[in-house]
Amino acid sequence: MEGETHILLFAYPVQGHINPMLQFSKRLASKGLRVTFVTTTSIGNSMRPLPSHSINVDLISDGSEEAEDAESVDAALERYKLHVSQNLAKLIEKHYSSKYPPKILVYDSILPWALEIARKIGIDGVPFFTHSCVVNAIHYHANHGAIQMPIEKGASVSLPSIPSLGFDDLPSFLCDKGFYPAWLKLALNQFSNFQEANWLLCNTFSELENEVVNWMTSQQWPVKTIGPAIPSIYLDKRLEDDKEYGVHLFKPDVDACMKWLDTKETDSVVYTSFGSLASLGEEQMDELTRGLKNSNCYFLWVVRETEQKKLPPNFLQETSEKGLVVSWCPQLEVLAHKAVGCFMTHCGWNSTLEALSLGVPMVAMPVWTDQPTNAKFIVDAWKVGVRIKLDERGIATKEEIELCIKEVIEGERGKEMKMNSGRWKELAKEAVDEGGSSDKNIEEFVAKLVQS
Ligand code: UDX
16 A cells, blocks of 8 residues: 555446456556555455555445345435445545545546545546446447437437447447346436546557547547456466455355366367346246257356356256356456357456457357447457347347357357457557556556646
8 A cells, every 4th residue: 555646446336347446456556556445335245355465445335234125226326326425425535634635536437426526525536437438439429419318128219320430330239129228327327427537547458449449539538548457467467466356246166167177178168157247037048058058068157146046957967067057256267267268258348358358259148238339349340259149039049059159169250259369368468568558548647646
């Protein structure tokens, strides 16, 4: 926690937001800043003491003990905002009157009201985007475009196509059933604060989204790519002292996964995970179990505890030869393992970025929010995956699943995807390396902070 220049980072307490912001915190600490990572008590006990002593972790109450069981995304955010805004203000004031008053609050872009709290106390706030730049550009258009809110699922909205992206069908594809209106509403209201921001920190790297980053810069957006925000050991550097992001909100079965993978041939395993939030319907789970069972690959499948009741009885016994089902795994170590030849993913942004950075081609099976957009880029722009086609029920059939896995693992296109994945892995490493695009942006951010 060295350094005279103190910075606070405040993350929304879900795995896909905590990971990149914690990683960015460690990166800033490795540049000599004094870093305090702030999140909320609901996940406090998962924040095992971070192996790296470089950052301080402060937890504030979020009233989660008062949460109703099935509260909606909006209701959860409202409840969260009510409790956290008071406690965040108190925390910032505490630090502000300490020996090292913080110079800035980096806040999760999904919590735009944090900016006002910071400014009231006298420090500036900078939004951190835990999704891709293209998704931010869509927010921009949604905010300035011709979208009448609220839109019904699948309704047609006229989004002006984002120039020079090379996708003239972007607006129409956004209307497919995967584009989640509640999320768009959420995205819209988080957007209003960013017009006057001095920095828009994005967990991506400019080479991956250069059309979009160039376009945003041409619109005078102060966008700064600082990713991939993953532990540097996976990018062949050792800036931090551990292989993990530093927190698992679910207990990973490390030994079972790594011992099982060690017994498998190179590129013989399809790793399947749908992240920390998405859940599949019974019908889709049934098709997925059959598709994995019939595919001619081994499979390592993450089925969170809450989802395991949807597995057909005896599935685990029947497939013990071919597959391993765990409730949570050390995903970075799994993706880095030579046995993993393909990642069947829901296309959450962190999973997408990790697969790109570790050179693993994908079967894209998006579920909601930004995932269809990420899937579109995985297949059409970055050319490192195939997209599962859904039938008229909106279900990926066992035949489709089998076909897509085979295509990536054995097909001609699979070889091209593997090659492209290796290329993105190289570019991700370069971006984080000294003098790389992301490293330069972080250096610039730190220098401006120290001088201010
Ligand atoms: C959420 C949203 O769903 C996603 O669309 C958005 O882009 C980010 O916030 P989540 O669904 O959890 O994220 O997916 P993802 O972004 O992929 O983040 C999951 C994280 O959990 C990754 O960092 C992954 O490495 C980690 N993970 C996942 C594990 O460590 N073990 C697992 O078994 C599965």
